Amino acid sequence: MSGRALSFGAMAAAYERFRPGYPEELFEQVAAYAGRPLRTALEIGAGTGKATRLFARRGVAVTAIEPDAAMLAELRKHVPASVRTLQALFEDVRPGETYGLVYAAAALHWTDPDGRWPRVAALLEPGGVFACFGAPTNLSDPALVEAVREARAPFLESDEVPSPDGTPPGQEMRWPGTELLRSDWFTDVRQAKIERAFTMSGRDYVAHLSTVSAYLMLPDAEREEAFRRIADVLPETVDITSNITVHLARRSAEAHAGANSQ
Numbered sequence: 573m574s575g576r577a578l579s580f581g582a583m584a585a586a587y588e589r590f591r592p593g594y595p596e597e598l599f600e601q602v603a604a605y606a607g608r609p610l611r612t613a614l615e616i617g618a619g620t621g622k623a624t625r626l627f628a629r630r631g632v633a634v635t636a637i638e639p640d641a642a643m644l645a646e647l648r649k650h651v652p653a654s655v656r657t658l659q660a661l662f663e664d665v666r667p668g669e670t671y672g673l674v675y676a677a678a679a680l681h682w683t684d685p686d687g688r689w690p691r692v693a694a695l696l697e698p699g700g701v702f703a704c705f706g707a708p709t710n711l712s713d714p715a716l717v718e719a720v721r722e723a724r725a726p727f728l729e730s731d732e733v734p735s736p737d738g739t740p741p742g743q744e745m746r747w748p749g750t751e752l753l754r755s756d757w758f759t760d761v762r763q764a765k766i767e768r769a770f771t772m773s774g775r776d777y778v779a780h781l782s783t784v785s786a787y788l789m790l791p792d793a794e795r796e797e798a799f800r801r802i803a804d805v806l807p808e809t810v811d812i813t814s815n816i817t818v819h820l821a822r823r824s825a826e827a828h829a830g831a832n833s834q
């Protein structure tokens with residue numbers, strides 16, 4: 573597992589404070605797609621529990637998997653006691669128990685691609701739903717995006733996570749929808765978007781960047797200098813676009829027969 577995948581715990585409290593949470597509309601979309609009551613869920617890479625609390629407060633019995641002890645400790649402060657937690661990589665979860673929903677919020681791309689889909693399918697009940705969602709926090713003003721890019725350039729070319737399967741930026745269907753469509757394990761693949769816009773202070777935007785893995789991987793002195801230069805080009809408040817892309821899929825009946833034998 574890469575250091576980048578497991579870099580977040582160092583900033584667990586800032587992650588909780590500066591990363592946006594997930595809206596009720598997201599739960600409604602997943603529930604409408606499921607078309608039956610969501611009783612149990614397994615969450616992959618739960619972090620500080622921003623998505624965990626969304627499902628838990630709607631009565632779903634969530635088992636939250638998270639490998640990082642600091643993230644898990646932060647999560648426990650924000651989710652009901654009914655949430656089960658497991659400090660583990662997704663790859664280390666033993667198949668056996670199955671769930672009506674398996675979901676990942678801004679975390680699936682950190683899991684090992686080797687065997688990822690059969691692993692997800694094996695954790696789903698027949699007809700169970702897989703949901704994957706994420707929302708980058710982007711500056712809305714293209715001129716500010718460029719100013720930040722220039723300020724960051726001596727330290728980092730890009731702070732984005734590249735598409736895991738190389739899906740080009742202009743393509744309508746995004747990863748992991750692209751892989752789900754090709755996979756025999758899943759059917760009825762859908763992609764949806766929830767639009768969000770808000771403002772935050774320039775300071776909070778920089779604090780938010782302190783939770784982004786590309787910056788977390790920089791040596792301390794370079795990271796501090798990059799943040800100082802970025803802060804210098806930002807106004808007091810910034811407009812943010814943080815659209816949520818949601819992928820939904822259902823475990824296919826054929827997969828059910830095969831998955832238990834893997």
Ligand SMILES: C[S@@+](CC[C@H](N)C(=O)[O-])C[C@H]1O[C@@H](n2cnc3c(N)ncnc32)[C@H](O)[C@@H]1O
Nearest residue numbers: 577617618619622640661662677678679682683
């Ligand atoms: C960007 S954070 C997302 C946290 C949370 N789901 C959210 O939406 O705020 C990614 C999380 O995935 C976890 N992670 C990284 N590799 C993982 C793996 N192989 N299995 C499970 N979780 C993993 C990290 O520790 C981190 O907490």
